[in-house]
Amino acid sequence: MTDEEPEASTLLDQQLCFALYAAQRAVTAAYRPLLDELGLTYPQYLVLLVLWERGETPVKELAATLRLDYGTVSPLLKRLEAAGLVRRERSARDERSVLVASTGRAEELRERAGRVPGRLLAATGLDGTEAARLREELWRLTERIS
Template sequence: MTTEIRADDLLRLDRQLCFSLHAASRAFTGVYRTVLADLGLTYPQYLVMLTLWEHDELPVKEIGDLLRLDSGTLSPLLKRLETAGHVHRRRSEEDERSVVVTLTPEGEALRARAADVPRRMAEASGLTRDEFQTLRALLATVTTNLDRANL
C-alpha cells in the first residue's frame, strides 16, 4: 500500500527526472561552450578530438561507436574539423569503404591548449569525487537499461 504511487505523482516525478537530465546536459554543454570558445570547438567536436588525442587515428566507424554517433552527425562534423585544420581524412587502403581520420599538427597542438579544460569543468560541476563517481555510475546504469528497453 505504501509503495503505491498515484498517476499524478508519477507524472511529476517523471518530468522531474527526465527534465533534470535534460537540463543538466544542457547546463554542461553551456559551460563547455564557454570553456571551449577559445579553442573554437563545440562540445561534440571536443569529444571527437578527445578520442583522437587518445588514439591518434581512427576510422569514422570507430569514432561513431565510441561516441554513439552515426555518420549523419559525424560526416558534417568531421568536415568542419577538417576545414578548421584540426584533422585530415583519407580512404583506408585495406577497406575502401572506410575513412580514416588523423590529427594534423594543428590538431595535435590543440591538445596542449585544451589541457586545463577538464579541471575547469570539474571545478564548475562542484561535485565531490564520490558524487562524481556515483553520478557517473548511475548514468551508465540508466543508459544500459534504457538501451535494452528500447530494443
C-alpha cells in the first residue's frame, strides 16, 4: 500500500455507501407522511415533478432524467394513469415514442406539492445554504462515479 492510497476499512460505519444508503432511507421516510397527504409515493412524486417542470415528455427521456430503467418506469406510469394523474399516448411524429403528461387532476396537486420541499427541509434541520452545499456535493459525487 502506498502513502497515497487510503487504508481500506471493513467497518460498516466507515463505508461511504452505507452512509449514503442510511441517509437516503431517512430522507425517503421523512417524505412519506408529506406525500401520503397527497396520495403519492416518492417515485410518483418524482415523476410529477419532472412533468410539472417540463410538460409533456417522452417516456424514454423521463426514465433517463430519473435515472430509472424503462422496466421500472412503465409500471409506475400505469399506476399514475390508473389514478388519473398522467396520460400516455403515442407520439404523432414517432410511433415508437410514448409521451406522458400530467392531467388536470395532477395539476390540482401541484400547489399542495409545492409545500413539500420546505416542509422536508425543516424536518432535516438544515438551512438553505447547508442543503444547497450538500446537494451540490452529492451531484458532484454522482458525476464522478458515473
